[in-house]
Each structure stands twice: as structure tokens, then as C-alpha cells.
Amino acid sequence: MEDLVNIFVKSVFIDNMIFAYFLGMCSYLAVSKTVKTAVGLGAAVIFVLGITVPINYLLENYVLKSGALVWISENLIDIDLSFLSFIMFIAVIASMVQLVEMIVEKVSPALYGALGIFLPLIAVNCSILGGALFMQERQYSTITEATVFALGSGVGWFLAIVAIAAIREKIRYSNVPAPLRGLGITFIITGLMGIAFMSFMGIQI
Amino acid sequence: MAEKKEALFSKKNRKLLSDPLDSANPVSVQVLGICSALAITVQIEQAFVMSLSVLAVMIFGNIIVSILRNLIPSRIRIIVQLVVVAALVILVDEVLKAFLPDVSEKLSVFVGLIISNCIIMGRLEAFALGNKIWPSFLDAIGNAMGYAWILIVVAFFRELLGSGKIWGFQIIPESFYELGYMNNNMMILPPMALITVALIIWAQRNRNKELIEEN
Numbered sequence: 001m002e003d004l005v006n007i008f009v010k011s012v013f014i015d016n017m018i019f020a021y022f023l024g025m026c027s028y029l030a031v032s033k034t035v036k037t038a039v040g041l042g043a044a045v046i047f048v049l050g051i052t053v054p055i056n057y058l059l060e061n062y063v064l065k066s067g068a069l070v071w072i073s074e075n076l077i078d079i080d081l082s083f084l085s086f087i088m089f090i091a092v093i094a095s096m097v098q099l100v101e102m103i104v105e106k107v108s109p110a111l112y113g114a115l116g117i118f119l120p121l122i123a124v125n126c127s128i129l130g131g132a133l134f135m136q137e138r139q140y141s142t143i144t145e146a147t148v149f150a151l152g153s154g155v156g157w158f159l160a161i162v163a164i165a166a167i168r169e170k171i172r173y174s175n176v177p178a179p180l181r182g183l184g185i186t187f188i189i190t191g192l193m194g195i196a197f198m199s200f201m202g203i204q205i
Numbered sequence: 206m207a208e209k210k211e212a213l214f215s216k217k218n219r220k221l222l223s224d225p226l227d228s229a230n231p232v233s234v235q236v237l238g239i240c241s242a243l244a245i246t247v248q249i250e251q252a253f254v255m256s257l258s259v260l261a262v263m264i265f266g267n268i269i270v271s272i273l274r275n276l277i278p279s280r281i282r283i284i285v286q287l288v289v290v291a292a293l294v295i296l297v298d299e300v301l302k303a304f305l306p307d308v309s310e311k312l313s314v315f316v317g318l319i320i321s322n323c324i325i326m327g328r329l330e331a332f333a334l335g336n337k338i339w340p341s342f343l344d345a346i347g348n349a350m351g352y353a354w355i356l357i358v359v360a361f362f363r364e365l366l367g368s369g370k371i372w373g374f375q376i377i378p379e380s381f382y383e384l385g386y387m388n389n390n391m392m393i394l395p396p397m398a399l400i401t402v403a404l405i406i407w408a409q410r411n412r413n414k415e416l417i418e419e420n
Contacts, residue, residue, distance in 0.1 A: 020395055025239035026323040083299060086317050087291040094284045123283060126240040129321045133314035179410035180403070182418030183236060187403035194396030 004148045007140075011152030014201055015134075017127045018160035019194035024127030028161050029186060038165035039158075041122075046154030048122050049131050051100065052093050053150030056132040057143050059088055089132040097123045127157050164190060221343040225351035227413065231324045232355040233406045234416060238324035241315050242356055243398040249372050252360035254308045256353035258301065258316060260346070262293045263325055267345035269293075270333040277334070286329045287320065294319045324352055359401045367392030 017023045024045070031041045062068055066080035101119045105112045122128060131153050140146040167189055176185050231237045238259075245251045269289050270277075277285050298316045301309040309316065319325065328348050333341040364370055366389045369377035377386065391397050410416045 022240050022243040022395065022398070023318070025243070026237055029236050029239065083295060086295050086298070086320055087288065089317075090287050090291045090320050091284070094287050098284075123287070124321050124323060124326045126318050126321045126323075130240075130314060130318055133317045137314060177407070178417050179407050179414075183233070184403045184406040184410070187399045187406065191396040191399035191403065194399065195394070198394065198396070 004145065007145055007148050008152040008155075011149050012156040012159070013197065015153070016156040016160060016197055017130065017153050018157060018190070019197040021130065023130035024125045024157055027122075027125050028157075028164070028190075029183065032161050032165040032168055032186070035162060035165045035169060038161045042154075042158030042161045044119055044122055045125065045127060045157050046151065048093075048097060048100065048119075048128055049150045049154040049157075050147065052096050052128060053131050053135050054143055054147045055092055055096065056089050057135055057140070057146040059092065060085065060136055064088060085136060089129060093128050093132070094123045127153065160193070163193065218340060218343055221340055222347040222350075225344075225347040226354065227351075227409070228416065230351045230355065230409070231327075231348050232352055233402070233409055235324075235327070237327045238322045238352055239402075241318050241322055242352065242359070243402065244395065245312055245315050246356055246360040246363055246398050246401075247367065247393055248311075248364050248370075249357060249360045251308060251311055252356040253353075254301070254305060255312060255315065256349070256356050258294075258297045259319060259322065259324070259352055260349035261297055262290060262319055263328065263345040263349045264342060265293050266290050266325055266329055267333040267341040268338055270329045271336060271338045271341035274334050274336075282330075282334065283326075286326060290325055290329070291320050324348055355402070355405060358405060359398060362401055363392045363397065367397075 014020070018025065018028055027041060032038050060068075062071060064081045064085050066082060067077045068081075069076035069079050097119055101112075104119070131150055134153075135146050135149060138149075140149060164186065168186060171185060171189075180188070225231055229235060232239060232242050241255065241259075245255050266286075266289055270286060273285070273289075294317065297319070298309070301312070301316060328344060332344045336344070361371065364372075365376060369375060369388050377388075392401075
């Protein structure tokens with residue numbers, strides 16, 4: 001249990017997707033003009049990460065990893081399909097996003113109204129594929145750990161985009177040098193927030 | 206090729222090459238592909254290898270999608286594009302692992318993330334799907350170069366100020382250190398990449414006033 005809390009806190013604050021790895025920056029910059037849309041996109045990211053990372057975890061451990069096919073037959077122990085992982089991960093992500101979109105549309109029109117336009121954007125959000133690749137690189141030992149990591153990363157991303165959206169709403173009233181307006185100042189603020197987030201480094205629970 | 210009516214380097218085609226370097230730069234104006242642009246700019250070598258990888262993936266991706274553009278049903282085009290790009294990225298990754306294992310190690314997940322690099326998807330979606338092969342090829346080169354120069358400039362400053370080196374060679378002489386000069390370790394940390402890009406944007410928009418945003 002302690003391990004799980006640790007993974008969660010670590011992926012929210014220390015290994016924050018935005019401030020430490022710049023993943024999902026494109027949509028982070030494009031959709032952070034108002035808090036409301038930022039909340040929608042952030043929620044969609046948590047949701048999709050929470051679904052795709054566990055699936056990719058199973059894929060990684062039962063199909064792709066070297067010797068992972070042993071559960072079919074002992075003869076397959078030498079097979080290493082890990083070079084296929086990029087294409088498998090992105091296929092899972094793209095199809096899951098499509099599937100989730102259809103299910104949400106059917107089951108909960110209200111949620112679809114809130115998330116709807118953001119879901120297609122997410123297939124190409126680097127943080128989703130990044131989540132899968134970090135999961136692969138860090139080799140979590142159980143699917144629970146991988147899921148907790150995914151949710152933590154999602155929450156970290158959510159926090160980051162909501163925070164920047166709130167700041168951008170306020171900064172409209174300040175006198176920023178003209179060439180820096182919009183994109184430039186957002187970069188600088190993100191940089192400063194990243195420096196602030198670095199103070200979380202080394203926290204252990 | 207069906208380029209008979211138009212010269213290979215007509216004005217329009219030259220614009221495809223030159224616009225992305227400045228007024229339609231993918232990183233500083235279109236805000237695409239920032240994710241990977243920032244994370245791997247600690248050293249020029251990494252930035253250079255990354256730019257080459259993106260260039261290769263973009264050229265082949267744009268050409269392939271441009272060839273297939275009339276065959277792809279629009280409903281599933283994103284998945285088709287992703288598969289094309291993913292296959293190319295796997296090739297790039299395998300080549301890097303084989304010939305440049307130490308750079309490949311440093312780039313870690315960011316090679317894989319070329320797949321979801323928005324520049325590539327964005328150009329496929331916005332350009333290659335609706336244009337012939339030759340313009341798509343030029344567009345790919347132009348945008349990849351626009352991405353590359355930002356990457357390399359950012360990496361240049363970060364490596365020079367952060368570790369006193371360029372491409373791994375010591376540039377700041379020892380005597381400076383003896384006089385009390387110190388490397389700015391801040392530059393190596395991720396947030397400074399953002400601030401460096403912001404400064405580039407500032408300089409660029411100061412020169413090219415049309416790019417200034419309302420807010």
C-alpha cells in the first residue's frame with residue numbers, strides 16, 4: 001500500500017508529465033485559455049490514461065516482452081516482440097480513444113458533452129503514449145502499480161493544465177510586452193512553475 | 206510526377222520550404238511538437254540526432270500519406286496516419302539502437318514519442334492529405350528544418366551555458382573557471398528549456414510584428 005501511495009505522489013509531483021518531461025505540451029498550450037475547457041481536457045486525459053496504461057501493461061507483459069509468450073507454449077521463450085511496442089501501443093491508444101468516445105456517447109450524453117470534443121485530440125497527446133512508454137521503461141511489477149502510476153500522471157497533468165489556465169485567465173489584465181503575449185509568456189510561466197515543482201524532488205512517503 | 210505545369214522550385218514551392226523556417230515555424234508559431242523539442246535539448250548532439258530522426262520520419266510519412274491520400278477513408282485517417290508514422294518510427298528507433306546506442310539511450314522514450322509528435326500528425330493532416338507528392342516532400346523538409354533550428358539553437362545555449370561545452374567539446378577555457386566562472390546548472394534543468402524557447406519567441410516576434418498575438 002505504501003508503495004502505491006509513493007508511486008502516486010511521485011507521478012503527480014516529482015515526475016510530473018508537464019513540468020518534468022514536457023509531455024502533452026501541445027494540447028496543454030492550445031487548450032489552456034480558459035479554466036473550463038482545461039478541466040474538461042484534464043479529466044479526459046486522466047480517464048484515457050487510466051484505461052490505456054493497464055491495457056498496454058497487459059500487452060507488454062503477455063505479448064511483447066522478451067519471453068512473454070511463454071504462457072502459450074514453452075517453445076516461444078526466445079521470442080522478443082518488443083520492437084513492435086510503439087505500433088501496438090499507439091494502436092491500442094487510438095482504438096481505445098475511439099471506443100471510449102462511442103461508449104461515453106451512448107451511456108452518458110452529459111459526460112460526452114463535457115469531454116466530447118477533447119477525446120479525439122487525445123489520441124495524439126504525447127502524455128498518453130508517454131505514459132505507456134514510461135510504464136514500459138520503469139517496469140512496474142504489478143498491474144495495480146501501473147494503474148496507479150497512470151492515474152497519478154493523469155492527475156499531475158490535470159493539475160498543471162488547470163493551474164496554467166487559471167493564470168492565463170488572470171494574465172489577460174496585465175501589461176505583458178507585446179512580442180511575449182500569448183505563447184511566450186505561457187512558456188515562461190510554465191518554466192517558473194516547473195522550477196517550483198522541482199522543490200518536490202526527493203519526497204518519499 | 207504531375208508537376209509538368211509547375212516548375213519544381215516555383216515560387217509557391219519555395220515558400221513551402223522557407224515559410225516554416227520563420228513566419229510559420231512549427232515550434233514557435235504553430236505550437237506543434239513542443240513535447241519532444243524541449244526534453245532533449247540539453248546537448249546539441251541529442252538535439253541533432255532527434256532533428257534528423259524527425260526529418261526522416263516526416264519526409265517518408267508525408268510522401269507515403271500523400272501517395273495514399275485518395276485511398277484513405279476519412280473516418281479512419283487518424284489511425285492510418287498513426288500506423289504509417291509508427292512503422293517509420295520503429296525503423297528509426299532500430300537504426301539508432303544499432304548505430305548510435307549511447308544517443309539512443311539518452312533519448313529514451315522520446316524517440317517513440319515522435320509518433321505522437323504533433324508536427325508530424327499536423328502536417329500529415331493539414332498538408333499531405335490534400336497535396337501531391339512533391340509539395341508534400343518540400344513541406345516535410347521545410348517543417349522539419351523549422352523544428353530543427355529551434356532545437357539546435359536551444360540546445361546550443363543550454364549546452365554552452367549549462368556545461369561549457371559544444372557537441373561534447375569543452376569551449377569555455379579552464380582559465381575562466383580559475384577566475385571564478387561557473388557553469389549555470391540551472392540551464393541543464395528542464396524548466397530552462399521553456400524559458401529559452403520563450404526568449405527565441407520574443408526575439409522572433411520582435412522582428413516579425415505580424416506574429417504578435419492579441420493576448
